[in-house]
Amino acid sequence: MSNQDNKMQLPTEGDISGRDLGNEELTLLHEVLKTGILWSVRGKYVHRFEEEFSARYGMKYAYACTSGSAAVHLAIAAIDPNPGDEVITTSITDMGALTTIMYQGAIPIFCDVDPDSYNVTAETIEKRITNRTKAVIVTHLFGIPCEMKPIVELCKARNIPLIEDCAQALDATYEGKVVGTFGNISTFSFQQGKHMTTGEGGMVMTNDPELARRMFLFINKAWGYGDPNPDHYFLALNYRMNEVTAAVGIAQLAKLSGVVKRRRATAARFIEKISNIPGVKPQKAPKNSSPVYWKFCVNIDESTAKTSLNDIAKSMKENGIFAAPRYIGKPSFECKVLRDKVTMGNSSWPFTDLSRKGLPPVDYDRKNFPGTTKALSQVLVIPWNEFYTDAHVDYIADNLRKAIMGGKKL
Numbered sequence: 001m002s003n004q005d006n007k008m009q010l011p012t013e014g015d016i017s018g019r020d021l022g023n024e025e026l027t028l029l030h031e032v033l034k035t036g037i038l039w040s041v042r043g044k045y046v047h048r049f050e051e052e053f054s055a056r057y058g059m060k061y062a063y064a065c066t067s068g069s070a071a072v073h074l075a076i077a078a079i080d081p082n083p084g085d086e087v088i089t090t091s092i093t094d095m096g097a098l099t100t101i102m103y104q105g106a107i108p109i110f111c112d113v114d115p116d117s118y119n120v121t122a123e124t125i126e127k128r129i130t131n132r133t134k135a136v137i138v139t140h141l142f143g144i145p146c147e148m149k150p151i152v153e154l155c156k157a158r159n160i161p162l163i164e165d166c167a168q169a170l171d172a173t174y175e176g177k178v179v180g181t182f183g184n185i186s187t188f189s190f191q192q193g194k195h196m197t198t199g200e201g202g203m204v205m206t207n208d209p210e211l212a213r214r215m216f217l218f219i220n221k222a223w224g225y226g227d228p229n230p231d232h233y234f235l236a237l238n239y240r241m242n243e244v245t246a247a248v249g250i251a252q253l254a255k256l257s258g259v260v261k262r263r264r265a266t267a268a269r270f271i272e273k274i275s276n277i278p279g280v281k282p283q284k285a286p287k288n289s290s291p292v293y294w295k296f297c298v299n300i301d302e303s304t305a306k307t308s309l310n311d312i313a314k315s316m317k318e319n320g321i322f323a324a325p326r327y328i329g330k331p332s333f334e335c336k337v338l339r340d341k342v343t344m345g346n347s348s349w350p351f352t353d354l355s356r357k358g359l360p361p362v363d364y365d366r367k368n369f370p371g372t373t374k375a376l377s378q379v380l381v382i383p384w385n386e387f388y389t390d391a392h393v394d395y396i397a398d399n400l401r402k403a404i405m406g407g408k409k410l
């Protein structure tokens with residue numbers, strides 16, 4: 001408790017109170033600095049990080065990069081759509097997972113989500129498939145896996161590459177298998193607030209040698225390192241992770257199981273504690289899944305709770321719990337960049353690509369996204385952390401209960 005106002009201080013991902021950073025990272029950082037080699041082209045630590053990461057998930061190839069956004073960019077670049085082709089993705093996600101589609105000349109086509117899990121489903125994806133669909137991206141939102149079986153079946157049947165965005169879901173499992181091993185490519189983020197962090201950073205994984213080769217090249221300005229007659233083979237960027245970042249990543253990866261275990265244990269306690277609060281239900285997860293609780297989301301049914309979502313969030317905030325109503329506030333397609341198609345110069349490319357002449361405009365109309373609208377109207381996002389104690393969990397649960405039972409009535 002803080003002395004002045006009886007508010008409990010919760011560990012936060014924003015600083016060392018909620019980040020598992022210590023001697024393990026320092027030892028490796030020291031080692032790296034002593035080598036004097038800070039770039040991966042000549043160093044060993046990025047390669048070691050990639051090897052340990054792919055080994056952990058039993059995948060053939062993993063490549064480290066500079067962010068989760070870069071990881072999504074790599075995945076799209078590996079699939080190599082033509083300008084104006086379509087990539088189906090979710091209406092609730094981070095903008096970094098969307099702008100990279102457009103940088104590759106493709107168009108984000110949004111599909112609706114299940115209102116209680118906030119995740120895309122095979123049904124919502126299928127409705128958006130056209131003969132221009134070049135990839136599907138699924139995002140395991142807040143650490144809850146998507147219902148993967150029908151999604152994998154759909155993508156296989158239609159021969160569409162499947163990308164899993166695991167930025168929020170490291171180590172989550174579905175039917176006993178870890179997410180990131182279902183699709184053709186998976187992507188990860190190690191930004192400050194993720195289950196493991198390097199401040200900024202990312203990773204891609206695949207079992208496909210051709211996709212792996214293209215991602216390796218895209219990270220390296222498409223320079224054919226190691227080839228007999230190397231050249232810059234195609235348009236690409238420098239997305240290389242550096243050795244210092246990888247040193248932190250290696251230490252963080254070793255701690256990941258512990259982080260996930262602690263988050264699951266405190267989440268289980270929280271689920272039990274909030275089970276009889278009227279109008280409150282945890283984010284829905286598939287039956288045979290084991291989520292990893294990047295955040296803990298609850299659906300608030302305002303009419304049963306008889307309190308508004310905003311009032312609940314306000315009351316929790318006043319008690320030091322930074323609960324956010326509605327997550328991103330509005331569907332991604334209503335953000336200015338997409339709504340007004342603010343892309344390159346005044347071209348609105350790739351939306352205006354000539355190959356799309358005669359096609360109907362992309363559907364960014366909220367009324368065709370009832371699941372998304374409902375999800376965003378009812379979700380309360382509660383920060384979650386591996387350093388929460390039982391006392392922290394009880395404090396959050398008690399405050400949620402108080403905000404509803406003792407709150408201002410609708």
Ligand SMILES: Cc1ncc(COP(=O)(O)O)c(C=O)c1O
Nearest residue numbers: 067068069094096097167189191
């Ligand atoms: C689902 C998802 N995808 C992609 C990203 C982009 O990752 P980064 O911020 O590391 O670029 C994020 C970031 O939070 C994310 O949550």
